[in-house]
Amino acid sequence: MLNMAEGLARLRALAEGSVVSAVAEAFADAGFELAVVGGPVRDALLGREVNDLDFTTNASPDEILRIVTPISSAQWDIGRAFGTIGARVRGEQVEITTYRADSYDGVTRKPTVEFGDTIDGDLVRRDFRVNAMALQVPEIKLVDPTGGVEDLVAGILRTPTDPGVSFGDDPLRMLRAARFSAQLGFEISEDTRDAITRLRETVEIVSPERIQGELVRLMQTDDPVRGIRVLVDTGLVEEFLPEVSALRLEVDEHHHHKDVYEHSLTVLRQAIELEHSRHPGEAPDVPLRIAALLHDIGKPRTRKLEPGGAVTFHHHDVVGSRMARKRLQALRFDGETTDAVTTLIELHLRFFGYAEGTWTDAAVRRYVRDAGDLLERLHILTRADVTTRNRRKAQRLASAYDDIEKRIADLREQEELDAMRPELDGNRIQEILGISPGREVGEAYRFLLDLRLDEGVLGPDVAEQRLRDWWAARG
Template identity: 70%
Template sequence: MVKMAEALVRLQTLAELPTVATVAAAFREAGHELALVGGPVRDAMLGRGTNDLDFTTDARPDEILRIVTPISTAQWDIGREFGTIGARIDAETVEITTYRADEYDGTTRKPVVAFGDSLEGDLVRRDFTVNAMALRVPEVALVDPSGGVEDLVAGILRTPIEPEVSFGDDPLRMLRAARFAGQLGFSVHADVRTAMAERAATLDIVSAERIQGELTKLLSTDAPREGIRLLVDTGLAERFLPEIPALRLEIDEHHHHKDVYEHSLTVLDQAIGYEKQRHPGEAPDLVLRLAALLHDIGKPATKRTEAGGVTFYHHDIVGAKLAKKRLTTLRYDGDTIRDVARLVELHLRFFGYTEAAWSDSAVRRYVRDAGPLLERLHMLTRADVTTRNRRKADRLGFAYDDLEDRIAVLREQEQIDAVRPELDGNRIQEVLGVPPGRVIGEAYRFLLELRLDDGPLGEEEAERRLLAWWAERDERG
């Protein structure tokens, strides 16, 4: 709950920040208006940390650059076309944008950039009322033409103008509603939700890169679950991430399988919990969160009803392929795509551990296959346990504790994170007396399998076994 007396004190504190005071004084001296706008004002009132300083002004871009140059150590005008000048002032990065009065043609997402003359006119063209508040500086006056304060107190997301008009201007704002629902923990006004459902198809004109950016921001919030649910319920997810609504499989009358959609949201929640527990204060792990959300997307395609119930054989392999295809379409980078797909592929591997004790060889292979993703695989696998059966959950938890303990012991004894044969390619050539070629790769793989099966052998024993393998290979022809 926002307490207005405390919120006003925080706004005063925001206005008194050295960087804010420096910029405000420079613009006043130049005869121009200046106001902090959007996120910094909202977050200050909520008592949240303020990471960005965004200003708006009646000054045009050339004049903004002239004003900030003497008080800054660096300036950039990459956003000049849209009225934005960036600067580094007092070790802080700030962005200052000319009042905007854009118009949209209703066909594309791109506005016809038009500069405005009033702060109030600029504010009403913004996405949500809680982002359409400004703090005039240096006089410290709150400007709120759309009732953002009331919505902030109520924890509601509304648009400053009719939502269908706002979303018609820029359909990406519908995804921003989901992101802010997760980021702020706010509910979405019924009119906004209705407009999102009615205009879901218009998201198709937005580029994959912009959609990916909002999905990433949503998943990077502390509680993305409700934002994802909003995207699914309004039909927006169907436009860019259809694998998630597809998880809402029909549950048979005997409940032979769990609700995969709700299970996936719970796995995401729990993965974030493990991430925060293991790495407090660090940046959100997008790879882990994407893998948690997508880990079961292979189930709809592999669902089979058999005498004993419902099965999803090989959904891990199918899911990895689907994840790679979807993330590629969304223009994620190659490393993210590769790592998420690999985690999806490996997420079931552990569950064989509870059925029969693994040999040291199996543990080595688990570590080898996970590679640098091992810790993420630990967190994903633990998060994948959502059963309400306390005894079953404890059994799985204890089993994974045991696996991690065994990995730690083998890591200390054998350096299993970098398992490789005792002999490299050059030494294999010397021992076998053969030139470089395919046989060297075959020999290397043979020695690697020995290393995984039997642990460290020592160079002498490795050479002996290599020669025996070579002799047997020659006999086979």
């Protein structure tokens, strides 16, 4: 719960910090207003860590650039069209924006920008009341025209104006509601939630890149499940990631299977717990978290109701991987993230074959080879995918995974598994077989790699003889 006395003390400390005071003094000397705005003010009041410093001012972008240049080591004006100038002041990155009001024309994907004259007018047009507060500096005055402090105390998210108007100005704010609900642990007011449900289709005018950015920020929170529930319950997710809501499969009275939607949310939560325990203090692993959320999206498409009440989802891993690739590409995710997510989804069932019977060393090597540098993420996803309430089954699976991880570690130590390659390279293959570069060299290379995976290290002499035998057998 917010303690106002402590919160105000933190605001004063924020205002008196070296970076804020340096920027405030420069703007005051130039005769302009300046205030720390939005997230930094909210987080200081809540006692959360303040990371990025955002300012707002009545100075124009050109005037901002002129004022900050003497006190900064670098400046950038990539956001000049939106009134924003960035700078590095005393080692910290800051962004300073002219009072403004963004809105869409209801047709294009880009917001129009109008500069304002007063700080109150700027704040009223922001996304939520808890973000519509400013700390004027250097005089240290809290500006809160919409009741953001009261909403912080109540733990609630509401728009400063009518939610229909606010979301009309920028439909992406509907996604931000889900993200801030997850990030802050706040409830969304009933009228705000109703407006999201009513206006969800308007998000189609927002660019895929902006939607992707907001989805990533949601997945970076400590509890993205809370925000995902908001997206699904309001129907907003249908507009950009319908595969998630499709996980809520209907169950008839004759065929029973686990709730795939709730299972997926549990897997996501457990993956985050494992991520924190294995890599404490590291940045959130967004590709892993997306893979955990989407790992079963192939099930609705592959579900088959069998006689006797059984339900099967054959090849849902492969189908789900293809579906995920198509969706992530539509949201303009980069290739590295897309490849990581889709590979994890495709491989997430592989381990369960190990749990059902002992693999040979060759099978373990292939598992490692196929996972590549995603192996650690695959370990986490596969462990997180165990949500059974059957304690005996859960313990058996955990024990099997402990065993495969130990075998991988042993093999890696023995054979440098991370650098797995044939014992003869392409040049040596050409010398032995007397052939030129081409398809046959590739086939010989793959033969030797399979030999290495199946039988381990043989030594160059044995490998050469086996290669000659293989070549002779080809005629």
